[in-house]
Amino acid sequence: MYYQNFEIKSLDVQDIRFPTSLGKHGSDAMHTDxxxxxxxxxxxxxxxxxxxxxxxFTLGRGTEIVVAAIHSLSSLVVxxxxxxxxxxFRDFWRKLTSESQIRWIGPEKGVIHLAVAAIINALWxxxxxxxxxxxxxxxxxxxxEQLVSVxxxxxxxxxxxxxxxxxxLKEGKENIGIRVNEIISIGYPAYTTQIGWLGxxxxxxxxxxxxxxxxxxxxxxxxxxxxLEEDIHRCKLAREIIGWNNNLMVDANQVWDTNEAIEWMKxxxxxxxxxxxxxxxxxxIVGHAKVSKxxxxxxxxxxxxEMCCNRVMFKQLLQMNAIQYCxxxxxxxxxxxxxxxxxLMAKKFGVPVCPHAGGVxxxxxxxxxxxxxxxxxxKTKDNRIIEYVDQQHEHFEDPTLIKNAKYQAPMKPGYSxxxxxxxxxxxxxxxxxxWKSINN
Amino acid sequence: MYYQNFEIKSLDVQDIRFPTSLGKHGSDAMHTDxxxxxxxxxxxxxxxxxxxxxxxFTLGRGTEIVVAAIHSLSSLVVxxxxxxxxxxFRDFWRKLTSESQIRWIGPEKGVIHLAVAAIINALWxxxxxxxxxxxxxxxxxxxxEQLVSVxxxxxxxxxxxxxxxxxxLKEGKENIGIRVNEIISIGYPAYTTQIGWLGxxxxxxxxxxxxxxxxxxxxxxxxxxxxLEEDIHRCKLAREIIGWNNNLMVDANQVWDTNEAIEWMKxxxxxxxxxxxxxxxxxxIVGHAKVSKxxxxxxxxxxxxEMCCNRVMFKQLLQMNAIQYCxxxxxxxxxxxxxxxxxLMAKKFGVPVCPHAGGVxxxxxxxxxxxxxxxxxxKTKDNRIIEYVDQQHEHFEDPTLIKNAKYQAPMKPGYSxxxxxxxxxxxxxxxxxxWKSINN
Numbered sequence: 051m052y053y054q055n056f057e058i059k060s061l062d063v064q065d066i067r068f069p070t071s072l073g074k075h076g077s078d079a080m081h082t083d084x085x086x087x088x089x090x091x092x093x094x095x096x097x098x099x100x101x102x103x104x105x106x107f108t109l110g111r112g113t114e115i116v117v118a119a120i121h122s123l124s125s126l127v128v129x130x131x132x133x134x135x136x137x138x139f140r141d142f143w144r145k146l147t148s149e150s151q152i153r154w155i156g157p158e159k160g161v162i163h164l165a166v167a168a169i170i171n172a173l174w175x176x177x178x179x180x181x182x183x184x185x186x187x188x189x190x191x192x193x194x195e196q197l198v199s200v201x202x203x204x205x206x207x208x209x210x211x212x213x214x215x216x217x218x219l220k221e222g223k224e225n226i227g228i229r230v231n232e233i234i235s236i237g238y239p240a241y242t243t244q245i246g247w248l249g250x251x252x253x254x255x256x257x258x259x260x261x262x263x264x265x266x267x268x269x270x271x272x273x274x275x276x277x278l279e280e281d282i283h284r285c286k287l288a289r290e291i292i293g294w295n296n297n298l299m300v301d302a303n304q305v306w307d308t309n310e311a312i313e314w315m316k317x318x319x320x321x322x323x324x325x326x327x328x329x330x331x332x333x334x335i336v337g338h339a340k341v342s343k344x345x346x347x348x349x350x351x352x353x354x355x356e357m358c359c360n361r362v363m364f365k366q367l368l369q370m371n372a373i374q375y376c377x378x379x380x381x382x383x384x385x386x387x388x389x390x391x392x393x394l395m396a397k398k399f400g401v402p403v404c405p406h407a408g409g410v411x412x413x414x415x416x417x418x419x420x421x422x423x424x425x426x427x428x429k430t431k432d433n434r435i436i437e438y439v440d441q442q443h444e445h446f447e448d449p450t451l452i453k454n455a456k457y458q459a460p461m462k463p464g465y466s467x468x469x470x471x472x473x474x475x476x477x478x479x480x481x482x483x484x485w486k487s488i489n490n
Numbered sequence: 491m492y493y494q495n496f497e498i499k500s501l502d503v504q505d506i507r508f509p510t511s512l513g514k515h516g517s518d519a520m521h522t523d524x525x526x527x528x529x530x531x532x533x534x535x536x537x538x539x540x541x542x543x544x545x546x547f548t549l550g551r552g553t554e555i556v557v558a559a560i561h562s563l564s565s566l567v568v569x570x571x572x573x574x575x576x577x578x579f580r581d582f583w584r585k586l587t588s589e590s591q592i593r594w595i596g597p598e599k600g601v602i603h604l605a606v607a608a609i610i611n612a613l614w615x616x617x618x619x620x621x622x623x624x625x626x627x628x629x630x631x632x633x634x635e636q637l638v639s640v641x642x643x644x645x646x647x648x649x650x651x652x653x654x655x656x657x658x659l660k661e662g663k664e665n666i667g668i669r670v671n672e673i674i675s676i677g678y679p680a681y682t683t684q685i686g687w688l689g690x691x692x693x694x695x696x697x698x699x700x701x702x703x704x705x706x707x708x709x710x711x712x713x714x715x716x717x718l719e720e721d722i723h724r725c726k727l728a729r730e731i732i733g734w735n736n737n738l739m740v741d742a743n744q745v746w747d748t749n750e751a752i753e754w755m756k757x758x759x760x761x762x763x764x765x766x767x768x769x770x771x772x773x774x775i776v777g778h779a780k781v782s783k784x785x786x787x788x789x790x791x792x793x794x795x796e797m798c799c800n801r802v803m804f805k806q807l808l809q810m811n812a813i814q815y816c817x818x819x820x821x822x823x824x825x826x827x828x829x830x831x832x833x834l835m836a837k838k839f840g841v842p843v844c845p846h847a848g849g850v851x852x853x854x855x856x857x858x859x860x861x862x863x864x865x866x867x868x869k870t871k872d873n874r875i876i877e878y879v880d881q882q883h884e885h886f887e888d889p890t891l892i893k894n895a896k897y898q899a900p901m902k903p904g905y906s907x908x909x910x911x912x913x914x915x916x917x918x919x920x921x922x923x924x925w926k927s928i929n930n
Contacts, residue, residue, distance in 0.1 A: 082590045111562065112592035115601060118558040122551065150522045152552035157744075157772070159799065160600020161555060205771040208748040208780070304597075308648040331645040332597070333802040335775060336809050340648070359599060362773040369776050 053180045054133035059096040061124040061169070065113045066090050066469065067479040068410065068442055069488070077249045078303040079275035085110030086442060087479070088381075088410045089117050089165070090469060091172040093127070102176025103468045106168040107381040107409035113479065119165035122152065127169060136177055139200035143170065143387045147202070159359035163384055170385025171415065175465035185386075185465040186418035190230060190425045194219030197426075201391045209365045215394045222426040229425040237456030238420055239269075239431060240438035241299070243408055245288065246272030252287060259291035266455035268296045269435055271327070275302035278317055285321040294322065299353070301327035308337040312344040325353040325375050332357035338372035353377050356406035360384065364392045368399040375433075377406045380415035386465075393423050402432070408439035413450040414466035417457040445473035493620045494573035499536040501564040501609070505553045506530050506545075506909065507919040508850065508882055509928075517689045518743040519715035525550030526882060527919070528821075528850040529557050529605070530909060531612040533567070542616025543908045546608040547821040547849035553919065559605035562592065567609060576617055579640035583610065583827045587642070599799035603824055610825025611855065615905035625826075625905040626858035630670060630865045634659030637866075641831045649805045655834045662866040669865045677896030678860055679871060680878035681709030681737070683848055685728065688713045692727060699731035706895035708736045709875055711767070715742035718757055725761040734762065739793070741767035748777040752784040765793040765815050772797035778812035793817050795832075796846035800824065804832045808839040815873075817846045820855035826905075833863050842872070848879035853890040854906035857897040885913035 071083040088105040095101070108116060126146055135142045146166050147158050156162040178185040189197065194216045203212055245258045262270070270292050274281040281300075288298055300323055306314060311329035326345065330337045332354060342352040351374030358364055360383050367373045376396045378389050396403050403423060405416040413436075420436050428434075436457055443449035448466045451458040460466050476484045511523040528545040535541070548556060566586055575582045586606050587598050596602040618625040629637065634656045643652055685698045702710070710732050714721040721740075728738055740763055746754060751769035766785065770777045772794060782792040791814030798804055800823050807813045816836045818829050836843050843863060845856040853876075860876050868874075876897055883889035887908045891898040900906050916924045 080588070080590070081594065084591060084594075107594075108591075109594040110591040111589065112595045112602070115555065115559045115562055115592075116595060119552075119555045119601065122555055148520070149551065150520070151524060151548075151550040152555075154521065154524075154547075154549040154797075155552045155556060155601050155604060157797065159773070160602055161559065161595050162552070162600055164595060205747055205774060205777070208777065307645055331802045333599070333800065334645060334806065336806045337645070337648065337802075357594075357597065360773065362771045362777075366774065366776045 051133065051136065053098070054131070056095045056097040056132045058128050058130050058132070059094045061120075061127050062092045063117050063120040063168070064090045064474060065117050065479045066410070066474060066477050067110055067113060067485070068477055069484065070441065071110070077247050078273045078301065079248060079305040080303040081109055086410050087113045089113055089120055089168050090474070091120060091168045093172045093176055100176065100179050102172040102179060104168050104170065104172025104175055104385070104465070105381060105411050105467055106164040106171070107412055108164070115161050116164050116168070119161050120168055123149070123165055123169060135173060139387060140202050143200070143384065144202050144204070146170070147384055158362070158384065163359060164382065167381055167383065167385040170387060171381070171465060171467060174386045175467050178465055179463045182463045184418065184460045184462060186421040186425070186460065189418070189422040190226065194223070197390065200387045201394075202387065203391070205362045206365050206391060206395065209369060210395050210398050214398065218394060218397055218427060222429060226425055229429065233421050233425060234459045237453065237458045238417065238424065239435045240267070240452055240455055240457050241269030241271060241297070241435045242267050242438050243271040243301070244439055245270050245291065246284065248273045248276060255284070255287060256291055259288070263292065265452070268455065269299070270296060271299040271301055271437070273303065274300045274318070275305040275314070278314060281318060285318055289321055297324045298322065299325045299327060302329050304328045304331055304357070306330050308334065308340050311341045315345055315350060316348070319348040319350065323350045325351040327353040327377070328356070332359070333363070335363065335366045335370050335372050338367060339370040342372050342374065351375055353404065355379060357382065361388050361391045361395070365395055368395055368401055373401060376401050376403045378403055378416070378419070379406045380412055380419060381409070386419070389419060393419070393427060397427055402434045404435050405437060407437040408441065410442050411446065411467050413438055413443065413457075414446055414448070417450060417460060418465060421459060445469050491573065491576065493538070494571070496535045496537045496572045498533060498568050498570050498572070500534045501560075501567050502532045502534075503557050503560040503608070504530045504914060505557050505919045506850070506914060506917050507550055507553060507925070508917055509924065510881065511550070517687050518713045518741065519688060519745040520743040521549055526850050527553045529553055529560055529608050530914070531560060531608045533612045533616055540616065540619050542612040542619060544608050544610065544612025544615055544825070544905070545821060545851050545907055546604040546611070547852055548604070555601050556604050556608070559601050560608055563589070563605055563609060575613060579827060580642050583640070583824065584642050584644070586610070587824055598802070598824065603799060604822065607821055607823065607825040610827060611821070611905060611907060614826045615907050618905055619903045622903045624858065624900040624902060626861040626865070626900065629858070629862040630666065634663070637830065640827045641834075642827065643831070645802045646805050646831060646835065649809060650835050650838050654838065658834060658837055658867060662869060666865055669869065673861050673865060674899045677893065677898045678857065678864065679709075679875050680707070680892055680895055680897050681711060681739070681875045682707050682878050683711040683741070684879055685710050685731065686712030686724065688716060695724070695727060696731055699728070703732065705892070708895065709739070710736060711739040711741055711877070713743065714740045714758070715745040715754075718754060721758060725758055729761055737764045738762065739765045739767060742769050744768045744771055744797070746770050748774065748780050751781050755785055755790055756788065759788040759790065763790045765791040767793040767817070768796070772799070773803070775803065775806045775810050775812050778807060779810040782812050782814065791815055793844065795819060797822065801828050801831045801835070805835055808835055808841055813841060816841045816843045818843055818856070818859070819846045820852055820859060821849070826859070829859060833859070833867060837867055842874045844875050845877060847877040848881065850882050851886065851907050853878060853883065854886055854888070857890060857900060858905060861899060885909050
């Protein structure tokens with residue numbers, strides 16, 4: 051690689067907050083007033099003007115803590131040569147996640163792992179830009195051995211070995227060109243959560259439902275979990291809006307205990323629910339397994355993952371048959387390297403990945419991963435779909451593009467995570483022009 | 491309570507680091523150079539000079555991130571009236587752990603939960619000081635209903651209900667006075683990790699072994715996991731030093747994958763190991779269950795918990811029969827309130843709690859909890875023991891006192907977590923006199 055000896059000059063991070071709580075967009079049973087935000091990383095090189103950007107998604111307050119963590123980790127990145135990172139990405143990833151003193155305040159979870167994700171995602175954006183490819187294409191073009199070499203298999207070898215992973219990827223090479231062309235010409239199916247945030251009125255739900263039906267969407271998700279009667283009302287309304295041939299999913303955002311989840315969902319069974327998302331604590335593998343088993347007779351699957359903290363937790367959700375849909379989050383676990391390991395385990399256990407998206411930059415990132423999965427790993431889109439919410443895309447230089455309810459393949463170099471300069475200037479917290487005007 | 495209307499004036503936090511890495515004290519297979527540290531909270535009131543102190547333990551770098559998190563949470567604490575906290579501690583605890591925006595960067599794990607622990611522990615220290623009781627006595631004197639009212643049962647009702655917990659505590663009231671007197675006169679048994687940190691030479695191991703045998707210790711723990719031959723050598727040496735009638739435990743600090751843990755430990759079976767501690771990732775419940783089952787025939791139990799992030803994870807370790815010894819950490823999960831829920835679940839599942847200690851303030855705190863467990867909950871010390879390491883005690887105003895290898899009951903008001911002023915002045919990072927002298 052021509053950039054082998056390029057050296058990282060700086061790692062900057064900014065706290066960017068969009069005031070989404072004002073419109074109740076993104077509200078759910080647990081997060082009642084989110085300001086969709088991110089900790090936004092910029093990695094610059096000594097030898098070229100190419101920079102990499104990466105982010106981790108947050109909900110407003112607390113972003114400053116993730117920013118502090120990224121500052122603390124930056125000394126592990128600045129001064130490194132790109133060859134030492136990309137030729138040995140597995141070791142570099144572990145250097146970030148297992149720093150001998152910082153590790154204690156994780157490990158591999160919460161703030162410190164979100165910080166790792168933002169940095170790692172910026173490094174992938176940078177890599178793809180240097181290779182002048184969109185990230186999904188960079189991944190697709192890798193040899194099985196090279197791709198697997200970026201993954202830390204610590205703690206997951208009882209579920210998948212490196213050899214098995216290589217074998218899957220070798221099988222994925224078969225006719226890969228056909229799938230690449232298909233992804234470029236058709237795209238990847240999306241579903242929308244935008245008809246059913248908790249703060250929405252019936253009238254607004256109908257309006258949004260019509261909008262997304264007209265756009266060609268066939269899969270819809272509602273937030274549930276604060277009031278059973280209201281949930282029944284909203285499910286009934288949703289079915290009136292979307293009919294019975296489209297798919298309806300619901301999302302409780304962790305409000306229930308295990309038994310409550312089971313009882314509540316039984317009350318919604320008549321609405322032909324495809325999945326119940328986040329029925330309980332994201333840490334409760336045993337609980338999800340119980341819910342999953344109890345709801346199977348009603349044809350309701352269990353989906354979770356957006357707050358699953360790392361590959362070890364995903365491994366167990368799969369081992370325990372606790373999920374029927376695996377919802378990776380592109381900004382939460384330790385960035386692309388670790389997410390790839392989850393895709394490989396999901397393939398091993400035969401569970402479809404249906405990524406979480408919607409938050410700042412999540413749609414932009416996750417489309418790359420899901421397109422790679424189709425082209426190079428599972429070779430199927432059956433029962434798979436990417437979440438879509440049309441918020442904050444206008445702030446990105448290379449925003450997600452949806453046509454006929456399908457994500458269109460990004461064609462520009464990078465991981466689509468670069469914010470426009472004016473978005474940063476306006477929404478930088480607390481000194482961007484928007485926040486200054488609010489506080490005056 | 492006379493302090494019902496006392497209002498919290500301020501919450502201050504300091505980054506305190508002790509340079510323990512210089513002497514290899516505390517080194518293990520995963521954390522090779524720890525500087526035992528803490529984020530140290532001081533809560534002051536408007537109406538009195540009584541202040542509360544609490545801390546969460548850290549390993550040096552990264553403490554600044556926890557400090558940032560405590561700063562972010564402090565606005566939820568300052569200005570509150572004590573009656574609103576202590577009369578409704580469950581709700582207050584949830585207010586800290588489930589703040590609608592900050593929750594996203596946890597939830598209830600990693601940095602943000604360590605920050606909660608430090609704050610909550612300071613509030614308990616304050617409460618005990620206002621009641622002029624050591625914390626263990628404050629807990630012992632509570633009615634079952636009052637004690638249970640501080641616990642958030644969210645996500646654990648499938649393992650233990652509030653009614654069951656009250657019933658356990660009612661049974662615990664029987665002859666409680668006898669046990670209180672016994673604890674005051676005799677104390678609670680300790681074990682030591684101090685013969686076997688990884689950096690120690692054979693000579694130093696023998697020296698430390700003799701020292702602790704002379705002090706009356708009967709239970710010893712070694713670090714293992716970097717080199718099998720060395721581990722065999724060290725176990726052999728340990729048995730030579732302590733003989734075969736004393737207990738030997740080993741601790742791998744998470745270095746192994748599941749299958750590796752099983753194979754490695756089979757090689758150590760001849761040394762009559764009581765427990766293998768942290769054989770693998772702290773998040774791997776399924777893995778611990780597998781190790782536990784595989785090692786049962788050799789009489790080796792599995793112990794973990796010091797990095798278990800919350801009650802939901804402890805619940806599953808118990809539900810899956812994954813641990814034979816439950817090692818709560820007084821500084822990690824969300825402070826006293828959540829730790830009490832783990833003790834109650836351990837009681838329900840019949841698993842002994844053997845607390846992790848050794849780090850800054852951990853011995854000081856955990857003795858209170860374990861003494862409460864004996865007096866008011868399990869009524870037994872069978873198969874139970876508290877870890878002991880004699881480091882950093884001299885920096886506390888009311889340090890742990892060991893006699894005849896037993897923790898002596900703290901009799902002064904509070905949670906024993908107040909650092910001496912000179913310790914703060916010396917080890918405050920980066921501007922304490924020690925760190926200034928190092929950096930010049």
